[in-house]
Amino acid sequence: MKFAEIQGERFEAQPGSSGYCPVCGDSVIAKCGEHKAWHWAHRGVRNCDPWWEPETEWHRNWKNCFPAHWQEIIRKSEGGEKHIADVMTERGVVLEFQHSALRREERDAREAYYKNMVWVVDGIRRIRDRPHFFKSLGPGKIVAANPMTVGLSAKGSALVRDWGSSSVPVFFDFGDVAQPEDAMHFAKPILWALKPQSPPELAIFTPITKTSFCAFFAEGRPYETFDISAALQRLGLAPASPPPPPPPSNRDALREHFARALNARARRRF
Ligand SMILES: [Zn+2]
Incomplete structure (x- = not known):
């Protein structure tokens, strides 16, 4: 702690x-x-707290993106069960930074307990996750160009298999250092945002900048995304197919915002 x-x-x-x-x-x-x-x-x-995991430098760096009085907030359920949320924003959104492996049942339990939450997952804990993810990227996987949105199969990525069914937004952090073999390069450190409850055969991701992730939760500013329409036109490529419609439930305002960010602008363009 x-x-x-x-x-x-x-x-x-x-x-x-x-x-x-x-x-x-x-x-x-x-x-x-x-x-x-x-x-x-x-x-x-x-x-x-059985949900507490040994804190790494990665955890500490993420928590420190937010004010100290938002960090390590004790949440108590109606039944008296207490857990420490890594960060809770002024709007009551819990941010959990997950480095260790997490069993499906425990992930579901935490999502049910906190309800209004998102995950940030350390994508470089397992050595193969990052190369598998970036290998599966490419122009053929782009389903919308503005903002850039990709559809990835869970077949090629254990990380996508592990988190694809999450009911809340998940953000993968693959570190700030690009590798020469990466299929895509970005000028700024990014997170890959996984759309909640993507269909298992096609997990929908969009890259957002890390600074805009923090600004979104701290100040409500929109995510900074990437428009790659012009680059695709120069290559004579068009996005593969539009992303599937957002989930029917709109009870969760955060989920609704997330679905809009992924889909609305793309629908206008295509
Ligand atoms: Zn204690």
């Missing part, structure tokens, strides 16, 4: 200090080594 409570206030770990876990109230001690980001740990081996 980044924050523990001391006399009712949240503090970051400092060498030699101790505090209290905001979930269970047990005492926690500061771990301030050279290799891992300074954090708080329970005195026992177990963490009281």
Whole structure:
């Protein structure tokens, strides 16, 4: 954990200090080594929140894109079950940064618990995920040019198989360093946004800039996407087919926004 409570206030770990876990109230001690980001740990081996995963530098960097008072927010269900949300925005949207593998049942449980949430998934934890994803990209996979939207089969990507059925928006983070063999290159660090409940045979993605992801959740500014219409025309290529219609449910405002961002502009153009 980044924050523990001391006399009712949240503090970051400092060498030699101790505090209290905001979930269970047990005492926690500061771990301030050279290799891992300074954090708080329970005195026992177990963490009281079974959903908590060991925090990496990747987690910490993502959390720090948002104000400190949005980070590590305790959410309590009606039944009294408590969990720590990585980030919760002022509008009540939970952002979960997922590095470790997650079983389908646990993912479903978290989506049901938080409801209004999105995932940011570390796409470079497994060595093959990034090359498989980028290998499957290419002009033939483009289903709309503005904003750029691709349709990928789950067959070639374990990551798409793992997350394609998620009921909330998922954003894949493949790191900021482009590789020479990448089928597509971008001028800015990006996330690949997976449309919720894409059909299993065609997961729908659009690239958005990381800075616009943060600005969207912090300030409500729209995602910065990419218009590749002109580039495709120069190559004599047209998008393969329009993306499928958005899911029928529009109860979730976030999901609705996401579907609009992916589809509305594309429908106008094609
Ligand atoms: Zn605890």
